[in-house]
Amino acid sequence: MNRTTLSLIAGTAALAAVTGFATLTEPAASGTDDTAKAAAVLPVERASLLCPPPSSSDIAETTYTSFTPVTKGTGSDGTAELVAATEESADADASAKDEKKTGKTGKTGKTEKPVVSPKTPGTPVTGDASGGESPALVGTAEGKFAPGWTVQETTKVAAGSGRGLQGVTCTPADTEFWFPGVSTAADRTDYVHLTNPDDSAAVADIELYGKDGALQTTVGEGITVPPHSSEPILLSTLTDEKQEDLTVHVNIRSGRAGASVQALDDKLGGDWLPASTDPAPGLVVPGIPKDATAVRLIAYAPGDADADLKVQLASPTGLITPAGHETLHVKGGMTTAVDLGDVTRGEAGSLVLTPTDQSVPVVAAVRVLRGKGDGQESAFIPASAPVGTRASAADNSAKGSTLSLTAPKGTAKVKVTASAGSEGGTAASRTYTIRSGTTQEVELPVPAGLKGTFALTVEPLTDTPVYAARTLTAGKEDVPGFTVQTLPDDRGTVEVPEADEDVAVLQK
Structure with missing residues (x-):
């Protein structure tokens, strides 16, 4: 079951809980005045996100930025917060001990302050963490904060393996993930972080696929992730083989979890590698920075069939074919x-x-390098789903953020809104026309009187598929720290079938 299906089920269940008992009605007979109505598109009422532990470096500085775009049709109530993944289990254990000792039920009242707790949609809020002991976070948003809720985790590491800027968009839990671009090479230290938000344990299988197919792994099957916890799995401990390019397949066979890969290089910095979009015959990898000094494409074909792909670059002037790389042959079950x-x-x-x-x-996915010599820094961009109805990216600054928009199959119009600043400012919007087959790095609208950071919300105004990616840059002149996040649909709405109340169910 893919992410979209899970989101639709969760959203429909939440809405049904609010609107009361509902039963599907039979279609009216033809020729009557009653006609079937289209499903209503309503805002989701609950959303959850998982953020992996940001870093093991003692000199890491991390910022969490939470943002919910203003959505029509929401009520006036709602909450959102990010808390440590271990907090719920710690409270539950303490409560259980208290219950056993006193014979009374109830919580202990031990609650740490949330890392972020938004006050109003349309305005981002930030929280900070320092050092290498920061835990994974579990986030829940309800009511007016749920539709389109996004959280950005951005970490600066001044020195050491993986030094530079690392960024990741916190994601909902799921049951399957693909990560092309991982490595067990000598200079790389890659971890798969699994975070379980639920009250029961999750069980995961991790498979590695290299240039010759599946790798033999020692402890890749049946990895248990306890309730409300996060487990880092160092990929080099799963196999003795040293390969530069691998694909990781994470399958959650019991329960669900969030999964992200942290790829750290001794010489080339590091970043988070988010999961690729679901396997598909055609893919788009958006937002490769214009000053990229090296781009490496990694692809994997699940199953036994080989894939032959036409490789094109959507540039500002149109689709072009990279000289010498017109096509890519991907053998079934192997990483190329x-x-x-x-x-x-x-x-x-x-x-x-x-x-x-x-x-x-x-x-x-692609690995992108910027800079030269000892000043090189790396980032990863996975193949992405299109923006769809709407998508947002938090933690932007007036000079350190760029936005790339791509319309590979037709000309598109796109509205981009810069939110109010986290510490002050007024939202601003601009509309852009993206010609068919092109990528445009657009000039961002900036909130008037900006203080703090702001969020970007992208909304296509036409039916043409649009892909988007945001690049953050920071760091010293000799080390061009950067990170890139794609902007797939925020799944802020859900289609709810036409239904009628049926009080008869109460009598059964």
Whole structure:
């Protein structure tokens, strides 16, 4: 079951709980005045997000930024907060001990202050953490804070393995994840972080696929993640093979969990590698920075069938084919990687992968380098789903953020809104036209009187698919720290079928 299906089920259940008992009615007979009505599109009423532990470095500085765009149709009530993943279990254990001792039930009252707790939709709120002991976080938003809720985790590490800027968008729990682009090479230290938000244990299987197929793993099956906890799994402990390019498949066989990969390099910095969008015959990897000095494409085809992909770059002037890399052959069950060099050549671009013959689902990601020599820094961009109805990215600054928009299949109009600042300012919006087959790095609207950071909300105004990615930059001149986050649909609304109340169910 994929992420979208789970979100629809959760959203429908939450709405049904509010609107009362509901039963589906039979379609009216033809020729009558009653006609079937389209499903209503309503805001979701509850959302949950998981943030992995940011860093093990003692000199790490992390900022969490929470943002909910203003959504029509929501009520006036709601809450949202991020708390340590271990807090609920700690409270539950203490409460159980208290109950056993006193014979009374109830919570102990031991509650730590949330890392972030938003006050109003449309305005971001931030929280900070320092050092290498920060835990994974579990977030829950309800009511007016739920539709489109997004949380950005951004970490600065001044030195050591993985030094630079690391960023990740906190994600909902799911049951399956694909990560093309991981590595067990000598210079890399890659962890899969699994976070379980639920009251029961989750059980996960981790599979590794390299250039010759599946790798033998020692403890990759049946990994238990206790309730309300996070488990880091060092990939090099799962296999003795040292390979530069691997694909990780995480399957949650019992329960559900959040999963993210932290890829740290001794020489090239590091960043988070989010999961690729679900396997599909055609993919888009948006938002490759214009000053990228090296781009490496990694792809994997689940199953036995080979995939042949046409490789194109959506540039500001249109689709072009990288010289010498017109196609990519991906053998079934094997990971394939290719160096595209400085493929963007000073202009923002996005990779567009399409099948040349039969349609075979694949997953893909790129590793991007900026800088030269000892000042190189790396980031990862997975293949992404389109923006859909709306998407947001938090933790932006007037000079340190760029936004790339791609319309590979037709001209699109897109509205971009910069929210009020976290410490003050007035929201601002602009509308852009993205020509078919192009990627545009747009000039961002900036809130008037900006104080603090702001969020960007992207809303396509046409039916043409639009892909988006936001780049954050920070760091010293000799180390160009950066991180890139894609902007898939925020799943802030759900379709609810037409239903009638049926009090007869109370009599059964």
